[in-house]
Amino acid sequence: MSAAAWSLGQLFAPRAEEVTSTPRLTASRTTSAAPTEAELIDGCLRGSQLAQKQLYEKYAGRMMAVCLRYAQTTFEAEDVLQEGFITVFRTLGSFRRECPLEFWVRRIMVNAALRQHRRNAPLVAVSEGEYPETLASEEFTLSNYNFQELLEMVQELAPRYRMVFNLYAMEGYNHKEIGELLGITEGTSKSQYSRARVILQTKLERLSAPRRHVS
Amino acid sequence: MSANPIDSTTTDKPTGSLEDLFRHHLAEAAVPPRAMVWEQIDNSLLQRQNEQYRRRLTATRWVAAASIAIATLAGTGWWATHDALEHDRADLAAVTHRIEVAEAGQRGQGAGSLNSSASEASSGIAQNAAAPTAVGRVAQSGSTSSAATGYAAIDASASRAMTPAGSAVSVASAGTPGSQNRANASLVAASTAIGGQSSSASRQFNQQAAASTSMAAVVAAGAGKTPAGQSAGQLAGVTTGTSATVGLLATSLNTGIEGLTSSAARNAVAASVASTSATAAGSSFANRQNDATNILNNSHVTEDLALLASRTTALNLADATALPTGFATVEVPADGTPPATPPARKWQFGASYAAGVFNPNINFSRAGGAAEFDYNPALGANSPALSEAAAAEYRNNLRPGFSQRLAVRATRRLGGRLALSTGVELAQSRASSASSLAFVGEQVPDFGQSPGGPMRTTNFRYQTASVPVELRYANPVKRGLSLYGRVGAAVSALLGVRAEVEGIPEATRSYSIAAEGPYRRVLANVRGGVGAQYRPTVGHWTVSLGPMAEIGLVSLNAHPAQNFSSQSRAYSLGLEAGVEFGRAAK
Numbered sequence: 001m002s003a004a005a006w007s008l009g010q011l012f013a014p015r016a017e018e019v020t021s022t023p024r025l026t027a028s029r030t031t032s033a034a035p036t037e038a039e040l041i042d043g044c045l046r047g048s049q050l051a052q053k054q055l056y057e058k059y060a061g062r063m064m065a066v067c068l069r070y071a072q073t074t075f076e077a078e079d080v081l082q083e084g085f086i087t088v089f090r091t092l093g094s095f096r097r098e099c100p101l102e103f104w105v106r107r108i109m110v111n112a113a114l115r116q117h118r119r120n121a122p123l124v125a126v127s128e129g130e131y132p133e134t135l136a137s138e139e140f141t142l143s144n145y146n147f148q149e150l151l152e153m154v155q156e157l158a159p160r161y162r163m164v165f166n167l168y169a170m171e172g173y174n175h176k177e178i179g180e181l182l183g184i185t186e187g188t189s190k191s192q193y194s195r196a197r198v199i200l201q202t203k204l205e206r207l208s209a210p211r212r213h214v215s
Numbered sequence: 216m217s218a219n220p221i222d223s224t225t226t227d228k229p230t231g232s233l234e235d236l237f238r239h240h241l242a243e244a245a246v247p248p249r250a251m252v253w254e255q256i257d258n259s260l261l262q263r264q265n266e267q268y269r270r271r272l273t274a275t276r277w278v279a280a281a282s283i284a285i286a287t288l289a290g291t292g293w294w295a296t297h298d299a300l301e302h303d304r305a306d307l308a309a310v311t312h313r314i315e316v317a318e319a320g321q322r323g324q325g326a327g328s329l330n331s332s333a334s335e336a337s338s339g340i341a342q343n344a345a346a347p348t349a350v351g352r353v354a355q356s357g358s359t360s361s362a363a364t365g366y367a368a369i370d371a372s373a374s375r376a377m378t379p380a381g382s383a384v385s386v387a388s389a390g391t392p393g394s395q396n397r398a399n400a401s402l403v404a405a406s407t408a409i410g411g412q413s414s415s416a417s418r419q420f421n422q423q424a425a426a427s428t429s430m431a432a433v434v435a436a437g438a439g440k441t442p443a444g445q446s447a448g449q450l451a452g453v454t455t456g457t458s459a460t461v462g463l464l465a466t467s468l469n470t471g472i473e474g475l476t477s478s479a480a481r482n483a484v485a486a487s488v489a490s491t492s493a494t495a496a497g498s499s500f501a502n503r504q505n506d507a508t509n510i511l512n513n514s515h516v517t518e519d520l521a522l523l524a525s526r527t528t529a530l531n532l533a534d535a536t537a538l539p540t541g542f543a544t545v546e547v548p549a550d551g552t553p554p555a556t557p558p559a560r561k562w563q564f565g566a567s568y569a570a571g572v573f574n575p576n577i578n579f580s581r582a583g584g585a586a587e588f589d590y591n592p593a594l595g596a597n598s599p600a601l602s603e604a605a606a607a608e609y610r611n612n613l614r615p616g617f618s619q620r621l622a623v624r625a626t627r628r629l630g631g632r633l634a635l636s637t638g639v640e641l642a643q644s645r646a647s648s649a650s651s652l653a654f655v656g657e658q659v660p661d662f663g664q665s666p667g668g669p670m671r672t673t674n675f676r677y678q679t680a681s682v683p684v685e686l687r688y689a690n691p692v693k694r695g696l697s698l699y700g701r702v703g704a705a706v707s708a709l710l711g712v713r714a715e716v717e718g719i720p721e722a723t724r725s726y727s728i729a730a731e732g733p734y735r736r737v738l739a740n741v742r743g744g745v746g747a748q749y750r751p752t753v754g755h756w757t758v759s760l761g762p763m764a765e766i767g768l769v770s771l772n773a774h775p776a777q778n779f780s781s782q783s784r785a786y787s788l789g790l791e792a793g794v795e796f797g798r799a800a801k
Binding site: 047052057061062081085086091137143170197200204 | 230232233236238239244256263669
């Protein structure tokens with residue numbers, strides 16, 4: 001795992017307000033302090049259903065967002081989420097607690113998404129559409145776009161482009177690692193990422209054009 | 216300059232590259248999934264939990280069955296050992312009782328004690344049979360110097376032993392000289408019969424003894440002057456002879472004793488004993504005669520006679536002078552008490568630990584087999600070829616690992632240097648391999664790897680429980696260092712296999728004995744080993760150390776494609792150290 005991925009993992013660590021705002025069940029509602037990550041892990045290892053649900057609720061939202069980026073539909077993302085969490089609970093004993101739990105869970109979700117991609121890739125035929133070969137780099141105003149618009153853009157990418165783009169731009173893997181994960185060469189990963197970037201940039205420009213016109 | 220306020224504030228808004236834009240909006244986003252997702256996860260976890268409970272229940276049953284088997288083995292061993300000890304104690308008590316009875320009889324004085332002494336002596340006779348009777352007499356006479364002169368000694372000593380009776384006869388039967396001759400003839404005949412020279416001699420002895428009986432009755436009726444104590448002492452002498460004397464003479468007279476096994480001979484000796492008793496006891500002759508007859512007809516006597524008759528003899532040697540002329544010199548401890556020889560235990564219990572290398576030696580390849588790998592939809596249309604490639608990589612990179620085995624066992628001596636042992640063993644073995652695919656004995660769903668990619672090491676751990684049966688060859692007597700050898704076989708249950716792919720914890724697979732998997736759950740193997748064992752001079756334990764080898768009779772994989780003779784089988788080599796507790800053989 002590259003350093004970039006690690007830093008992203010730390011970046012994605014749960015924020016305090018998110019943890020405290022996560023709804024919990026029964027016992028946790030009556031206690032003043034939220035269970036710590038270690039307590040959740042220990043509870044899950046003991047087979048506590050309450051701890052499992054607390055862990056799920058703590059990370060389900062962010063992991064669903066991850067799954068949506070890799071999947072083409074919400075249903076597919078939910079399948080990946082379900083498979084990923086089952087894997088989490090099944091292999092939690094092998095978690096060495098050397099990194100934040102969220103980073104570990106996210107990695108399992110990514111692997112689950114890759115497995116789903118492997119299963120579905122031969123069955124999916126996506127038209128790339130008409131896009132230029134290259135585009136000059138451009139600065140984007142972050143507030144001009146919202147989550148749903150950007151998510152749809154990613155989901156509309158061809159699966160192979162979507163995978164490479166997510167792994168490189170979002171997870172922080174380098175092209176060599178992406179090549180190993182997807183079974184492609186490093187050059188292929190680079191070219192597919194470049195192609196995905198051009199597609200997304202074109203879509204962003206197309207999306208921003210009417211807004212400029214309206215404004 | 217535009218008048219659009221948006222344009223005027225653009226420079227204040229954060230901007231970034233395309234990657235920054237997507238990270239900003241997507242990386243930290245959270246989208247609550249529908250509630251049904253958790254319900255499905257919870258349901259799956261519940262099913263998995265139930266499966267685990269079912270596996271634990273199965274494991275518990277296995278452990279319970281193994282515990283019962285161990286308890287049964289241990290109980291049987293204890294019972295066998297305890298029963299042998301009790302038997303030895305009973306024998307010892309019986310012998311002690313006989314000696315005490317004989318001593319009491321020898322101490323008997325006067326006519327008042329005659330009946331009881333004679334009765335006890337008769338009891339002693341009943342337990343020691345007629346042959347020791349003669350032996351006892353000979354022992355008292357001291358004619359034990361040479362077995363070669365046994366016949367003569369018996370004749371002479373018997374005559375001397377019977378001197379009081381002879382005197383009594385002489386005194387009492389003065390008017391019947393012929394009867395003394397008949398009595399002497401009966402003794403000679405008895406000696407002849409004891410010598411077992413011919414059955415006719417026995418018959419003659421029988422006839423003569425009958426005559427002697429009638430004669431003795433006459434003598435007893437007329438006189439009865441023989442000291443009762445002496446007569447009782449003669450009878451008691453049956454058992455007062457030392458065991459060594461009895462042993463020696465029993466050996467020397469074995470042939471004669473064999474002659475006594477016939478009912479005619481027994482009757483003859485009974486009559487002889489009766490006549491002797493009559494000589495000493497006088498009026499109680501008839502009772503003692505009946506007692507003696509009854510004693511000799513007793514089944515115990517028959518058994519003892521048969522027991523003695525079964526002993527080997529050296530009297531039929533051509534050169535009788537080659538026989539020993541006396542007792543061998545035996546070292547006696549300073550305190551004079553003979554060293555106690557504890558009874559040997561047939562069962563020994565021990566434990567052993569073996570460490571070595573283990574190679575599962577599995578060939579998962581189905582090349583050349585009847586069927587290819589099954590189509591796996593998770594791996595795509597090319598899954599059989601992918602699985603075959605993974606199996607080949609696994610086979611090429613398979614490396615043996617550390618193996619250790621702990622065993623508790625019970626060993627039963629079969630006689631000589633052979634012993635049979637069984638018990639329970641628990642073993643854990645490791646091995647490793649590498650594959651560019653996540654191959655753990657089966658092709659698991661792809662974890663982002665592809666054929667030809669970088670190799671990832673897979674570590675395997677195998678846990679087995681076995682019941683071995685081994686034939687052991689070792690010197691059960693020798694103290695100090697000695698050699699041993701053993702061969703055997705074992706039936707094993709593969710309790711579990713765990714496969715971990717380095718770097719991909721999600722690919723970890725655990726196969727229990729209750730679950731279907733690519734590994735065979737019941738195994739069989741043969742094994743052997745040689746080594747050295749050490750048994751201390753003092754103490755009842757033995758330690759052993761030596762190399763051992765083991766090879767499976769069946770392959771470790773459940774569904775090999777190869778025919779039986781071409782299958783690859785697991786094997787292990789290592790050292791085994793063990794300790795056993797229990798007394799050595801006599």
